[in-house]
Amino acid sequence: MAGYIVSIEKKTLENDYFRQVLFTGKYAQLVVMCLQPGEEIGNEVHTNVDQFFRIEQGEATFVFGGTEKHTVKDGDAVVVPAGTYHNVINASKKTKLKLYTIYSPPNHPDKTVHKTKAEAEKAEAEEHH
Numbered sequence: 001m002a003g004y005i006v007s008i009e010k011k012t013l014e015n016d017y018f019r020q021v022l023f024t025g026k027y028a029q030l031v032v033m034c035l036q037p038g039e040e041i042g043n044e045v046h047t048n049v050d051q052f053f054r055i056e057q058g059e060a061t062f063v064f065g066g067t068e069k070h071t072v073k074d075g076d077a078v079v080v081p082a083g084t085y086h087n088v089i090n091a092s093k094k095t096k097l098k099l100y101t102i103y104s105p106p107n108h109p110d111k112t113v114h115k116t117k118a119e120a121e122k123a124e125a126e127e128h129h
Contacts (some may be wrong), residue, residue: 004030012100019114029106035097039117040089046082051103052087053078058097060079063087077091 004023008030011022015032023030033040037059043066053062059073065085072078082088090097114120 008054008100009056012098015098016096016116016118017113017115018117019108019112021108021110024106024108024110027105029103029108030100030105031108031112033098033119035088035090035095035099035117037090037095039097040087041117042121043085043087046080046103047086047109048082048105049107050082051080051086051107052102052104053080054100056098056100058099059091059097060097060099061091065088066093096097 004025006022011098012032016034017032018035019031019033021029021031031040043063054077055072055074057074059071062072062078062080063086064070064080070078071091088097088099111125114123
């Protein structure tokens with residue numbers, strides 16, 4: 001198939017993995033994520049990658065540059081320009097944070113699945129992110 005079609009809200013809400021790449025194209029990549037209560041992605045920067053986030057469940061704190069904080073919730077979108085340090089924190093102590101993100105250009109190997117944050121960190125340390 002030349003493209004990719006999915007009920008993104010349903011797929012995002014069904015996902016319980018920390019990171020799952022759904023589609024990788026030449027210029028963009030679609031990924032669903034689930035952060036456990038209190039969990040965070042960790043402060044990171046993508047030098048040459050713009051990133052779009054859409055929250056489907058829960059409430060998150062986005063931190064830019066280590067100090068600028070924004071609270072977002074179900075239905076909100078966030079765009080992180082290339083070169084911006086950012087972190088995503090699940091603001092809830094009870095509810096999973098479910099979101100999808102689009103990297104442009106792709107940032108992870110096609111079909112990447114990290115069931116947990118620890119698994120993702122190990123792959124990143126081995127440069128298989």
